Amino acid sequence: MIARAGRIVSPMLVAREGELVRLAEAVATAPSVVVVEGEAGIGKTRLVAELALRPETAGRRWLRGGCGQVREPFPLGPVVEALRGQAPALDGAALSPVTGALGALLPELQAVLPEAPAPLEDRAAERHRVLRGLVEVLSALGPAVLVLEDLHWADQQTVEFLAYLVRAMPNALSVVLTYRGEEADPALRAATARLADTITGEHITLRPMDVAGTRALAAAILQTEEVSPEFAEHLCARSSGLPLAIQELLAMLRMQGKLIRWKGGWARRALDELDVPEGVRAPVRERVARMSPAARSVMEAASVLRLAVPAATLAGVAGVSGALAGVEGVSGALAGVEGVSGALAGVADVSGAEALDEALDSGLLIEQGSLVAFRHVLAAEAVYEGVPMGRRQALHAAAAAATRGLRPVPLGQVAHHLRHAGRPEEWVAAAVAAAEHATGLGNDAEAARLLEEVLRHAGLDPVRRAELTIRLGWAATYTLRIPAIGELLEEALGHELPRRLRGELRMLLALYLDTIRVDDLRVRQAFADAVPDLDELPELAAWAMVGLGVPTTTDVPFAERLPWLERALETVPADGEPGPRVFVLGKIAMIFASSGEPRWWALTERILAETGGRPSSRQEVGAYRSIGGAAVDAGHHQVATRLLEAALDAGRGASGSARDDLTLRASLAMARYYGGAWTGLREELAALREQCDNRPYERLHIDLIAACLAPAPSRLDAARDMLAGLIRDLRVRGDLDMAAAPVTTLLRLACARGEAGAALAETADVVAGWEARDLWPIGVRAVAAVTEALLSAGRPGEAADLVGRYEIRTRGLDAPLAVPALALAHGHLDAHAGRWARAARRYGEAAAAYAKLPAVYDAAQAVEQQAACLFERGDPEAGATLTRAIETYTQLEARWDLDRATQLARRQGLRPTSRIRASQDGEATGLTARQAQVARLAADGLTNQEIARQMFLSPKTVDKHLGAAMRKLGARSRVELGRHLGGTPGA
Template identity: 45%
Template sequence: MADPSDAPHRLVAPAIVGRDGELRRAVDAVTAAPALVVVAGEAGIGKTRLVGELAAAAARSGRRPLLGRCHALREPFPLGPVIEAVRGLGDRLGELALSPVAGALRPFLPELAHVLPPAPDPLGDRAAERHRVFRGFVEVFAALGPSVLILEDLHWAEAQTGDFAGYLLAEALPELSVVVTYRPEAADPRVRALAAGLPSGTTLADVALTPLGPSEVGALAASIIGVDAVSEEFASYLSERTSGLPFAVEELVALLQERGTLVQRRGGGWARRALDELDVPTRIRDSVLERVARLGDPARRVVEAAAVLQVPVPLSLLVATAPLDRATALPAVGEALDSGVLAEHGDDIGFRHPLAAQAVHEDLAGPRRLLLHDRAATALAAAARAPAGQLAHHLRHADRRHEWVAAAERAAEQAFELSNDAEAVRILEDVLRHGPATPERRGRLAVLLGEAAIEAGRSQDAAGLLTAVLDEELPAPVRGELRFRLGGLLHDAGTELLRAHQLFADAVDDLDHRPDLKAWAMVVLGIPMAGDADPAEHRAWLQRALTVVPEIPDHAFQAFLLGKIAMVQVPTGDPAWRTTAERVEHQTGGEPRHRREINAYWSIGTQATYAGHHALADRLLTAGLTAAAGDDRARVETRMERSLRSGLVLLRYCQGSWDELADHAAVLMEELAGNPRARIDGEAAAACLTLARGDLDDAAAALTAAVDLVDELSGFDLLPIPAAALFRLAVARGEAGSVLGRADRLLAAAEPKGVLAPSVRALPAVAEALVAAGRSDDAERTVRRFAARLDGLDAPLAPAALAHADGFVRLGAGDPGGAATSFAAAARLYVPQRAPYEAAQARELAASTWLAAALPVRDAGSELLAALAAYRELGAEWDAGRATATARRHGLSVPARHRGGRRGYGSQLSPREREVAELAAKGRTNKEIAAELYLSVNTVARHITTSMRKLGVRSRAAIAHRLDQN
């Protein structure tokens, strides 16, 4: 059988990942000869790759690397790796100044006998002959000059190789460093003792390789694939499958590539597909099975039981599954542990990593597997607290199908309760496809699947199963819940919205037993997203929902639904939204705790941002993020937390709080690659910032992509923000006609649905584009129509935006005086709404119009310079350049840019980023850094991600090396 380190190592990853510190220590040691570097770690941990990098570094420093390896199948000759290393010198061996004792090496190096001194006379004593051979090899290494001898896989070394390594180290050759690698669990004691008793002055570096963490596994996978990053989900899952073993990561990713099961997602990220169906790579499987084959029969039975059990289990369960009597079991378990095939995990026993268990499991004959699963299921069922998921798994594979369905339902419920939604989905899909159950139970399972699938982001995958179950004869309450869940899946996926709304409407009459779902269905029906329903019909559904909400016993869910109701009321300008939002804040005391309360804050906060209620949005989104970040129930960052961060990025853009916002947005977009719904707000903000910074070509691409994404996700309440920026850019480039179609579609989406409060953000840009394209009459009709429809609505930006748009209409009508007056009025109206960017634009337009028309306005010049100052304060370089050019054209003296400080650090680390990076380089965790610097863990994570991007590294371990170079 072959071992992973037996065959030539297939180099899949172009760069070593996660081993910078270990490599640096090893390099430092070999450059301080005489030295010994001990590299220890289990199979597949990356010993070979590390010493390969070490050899390359030694060569660059002028030290000759010599590599020799031990092999599982030993040759009759002793000293195999030493011979291999010297043989690599070839005829250069003859260039060395060797004494006659080197002639003793002729029998070991027959192909190089012609360059060696003559063979000495026999000594007639085996111990003396061996000693002379040792001296001969030492002679060669001494004559080489600066060199590094690498002896790999000494756990397979025969006795003489171990003895020679100790002899060589005792000589302490001043220009020689020795590097040895081995597996601690399999190495001979004399190999493990090499570091003991080194001569004085010999440098020692003990490098124990441990599994990579999830972020490092992700970096390794990205390096193999050739992308900047992979999704967190993919990295975490890959880490779990391989236990962080680099060899296993490389093999699995290579297998994924060969099978075409890697799917590229938006933004360059990658996701997994069908990973559960992967076979164990051949070299890993062969290595594991070879080690198992060396065990005695009872120990093999223990290992087979452990493979079927998969996870570490108590000794009693392992023995019961085997099964073995106590007298036989204890020595057998001891043998399996001593061999390293199994390992102790606290009080439990199991494989070191899942791939090994899978290799053994797949090698079992079918009847043997079924029997072991049956024993495991019986033993687990008798336990006081049987793990539901394990029990369901074993019952299924024991072909105890009816028992499996019952256990699987309990396991799925437990998984869902613990927020392990993906596992719940996996269990439920399996049962619904393959398990025997009554229609009522299938309906109940499908309802739970629908709920879990939305939380797990698996809407499209589960919709087909729910549809099939819905065609069966179901009790009315189950039918109502299933219609509701299926409607939710379709709604969440953004597909078949008309069908989704019909499902919700049909569900209402069957949900009297569930006022929470009944009210929720009414809320969804009140959202103007699909069809051509009258806005009054949507409002009627919301009013019905408000009458049902008090019947809901769960106050957190009440807050959730009230948040959704307000979320619909805000963009329509319905003044009742304030009462609804106040109910949410009052009910939660201004501090949401439950995730549904946090969701309510996000729902209202994002819509408040779109509609221009900036102060309220700031309060709600900040409170929601604080609560989400402090939720100890699941410290893995949730989708809601990321959505809140994305919403805050957009809010900061709208408020003009742009300090380092581009960096924050870039980090967020990288983290949310492949999650368009969570990143939608941040992506819109990032695209708008690109335009404001003056990167016009990049801005055109980014804005187009953002508008397309928002349009694809039916985000017509967000659409006006990136669309307005895209329209402004088109006008500036003389391409107004190219965006008129988009402008028409924007208005056509917003007006029939009554979503006017956010839409006014785009009104000035639409008017400008229409006028620039020679459609001044259309611009006037559009603005007047909007003004009439906005009358009486709660739309805080409407007065300013209408005045802003009216300025363009008046310019198109040849009335520069009236236009400038409207622009100036708009500037004043934007200020109290905390919209400084729009205020500066309107102020610039007023001043430019006065100056261009030579109107006798005394303060025109100072108004233009005030707009310029506002642009500079924001960091809006594109607008500042335009205002500067206008000022100089009219003979105004433009103040020099303030050089006392800078608002951003470009590609350089900010002081805080460097402070965080230096602590990360010292091995501190994010939590430790956060505590030391009084930051949140999320802020630390953002600083580290930004630092890695700026430094051009892909792992935390590489930060230290790059910091030393900066």
């Protein structure tokens, strides 16, 4: 929703429902006084604006005024603003003569006010008469809500009026006051601290939003659900959770053209490039400008340090001293830092304690135990921007010296300060040391960040640049969110380099291109370019050869890829470090498993023997992950599960990475789907999806499983659209090995809806791609669904040819899915021809073979088909057979299949009793079970706090689930939520 001057705002209140309920309830119980407190940009004004839309304020007069920064010469400014337009409402009101004293203050009301009384010589008495008149006018306006905003800028007379008002409150008046707590006059706080028992009082303090609230607000502002947790986390950190800052940052991104969708997320790097929004900068600068020079020095030092530090360290960097233990030591450490003493001259004679206290009193700094830091990132940046360059460099030099004295030493901070102190050589050395330390701790993301910063901003000779780019490339490989380093790799390759460095850089470029998967031909060429330069690195040479053996393009059949895999087997060293060797062998076994080459199992046994059945390094975890993922797709469900669970267990220690963990869990979720272990799977998928919005490969895994989980009958259109979109994404990425499940589900839906022809057209190139890449063991999983669709579309000849082709091509391959899938496909052919006995037998064979894999869902479908054929023959076993399928569908919570099987039973005169419990019905609306339960309680009128108590959750968790439910259902209020849930049983 775009507002004036390019600003964008949220069309709905987000993450403040509890506060709004408290505010509305208090206002509804007049007389009342409500204080809404919070810092600049926290959302006080928005909350009050939402109050005006609440039913509790219906029929009440709305009186609103606000304070400005320039306090004089406008005494009682907000009160005057609230009342000046009320002449029509006061016309004919029985006002006492005392209200005539308001004529000079409110000339707009003179026509409806009594004649002004004679002036009093006592100014205090005159002021008291004005206060009495104001209260009487408010009383005459009947049921009303008086809102006075930004009272931290209130003049003294306004504060005096409020103190008087709360002692003489009209019975039909509710007062709402907003202010910044850290800047409010103590007299203002005192005025509302103790209210009479007859007055309803409420004090609401608005806090910064957490990541969940930030994500919900961004989603509402951008009117999309595609706000990833990673972007929300970064936006929350950047904005410090201030709604105004969130809004202005998003507006700035949009104005600069940097707010773009990418792979289901939003660009986040641009956030780091934005200036501090003016709405945040101005109040911060105003507060700092009012401080003493010594306190400003503390603020500037804190803005440079950014990190929470001991008070003594802060004082030492700021150049203030006295009354702070430890400052002397810091000062000593800084004594030899060139340029620091001159820059800090003039403040060293000021008491450090006094300066620090003044800085803390501003509310910009906060105490965190024994440490001191800025309250918000943007406030720190606003101060930092105002520090002159020379002083800024000196402060960074002082900060580098001071942070070296902290324990543990924050190496990344030291590097940062050296860079901005203008000491490039020291910076590079410190940054590399920090990156090495981060890598040793398993923090590859931090290592990548440090190295990327050096490579982008430091002048380096070609060899040194190549060495550091290689370090960056390997660190990035293990991060959850790989940074955009393609241009850095290509830049390093643009110089004359030793072959070993060039080969490793080319290999890293190939791996990077393979990860982002934009151009499969370019990926293949990159691996080919790397091979000749990797003679000195045989493990990497073998890995590059494996890259040339992966079936990523349809124009290279397995027969042409196999020599590269054979060559890789010959190249990988038989001795030395086991990790790299096992990793390469795992990649080869992965390709063999996908292609049905029986040697995959011999390689797997070799890996299991070398690792003792449990991987102990990242490379070994990668081998287990590769084989397990391919085994899932090829139908080796039990073997895959064992390998993936072993890798996940090892990866929870030092052997894995965040990226490994996410990929393994996604593959295990796929194994659970195929195997039929669906209990809790929907909730697990929802949790996983929260983590992989910027990991396209893992997100595709999660989304396609969610789409394939038996669609709810009421959401078949949405399921079909989602499946079609996923198949398009898989086609673009070239990940045809993952497409069997969504193709199968899409074709089954299409057949049920009479749309088989269109669905066949949508999936034809994917089906052809399996054959072109020789992925017969994987493609056979969908062959029965394709056969059924061809028959439904009136193309029986093509259906028979397809089944025959797969029978021939899977012969001799290790393809466990071939037996049940082809039996199911033959059953479709026989049933289409009316050969009911043969079809029933084929379906029974398919069900038994699926059960052995296991593939519980597929087995149930075969049993259902078998029962249908038995009914056609009048076989007395038909009912019992169908009951088995119904029981399985019930256990799996497969709603669509259960409805279909139940309808078949009823047509045959049976009365099945199995049904899915109402508490599992959230899926019918696209909600998780927890979201459905929270939404139902909210629709029933419970507040977030009440829901939290009833469900034993925190209010924040309730808020998160409720926000997700409202976005999914398109509901903008709890009333709308109730309408959306009208057909859904209560949880």
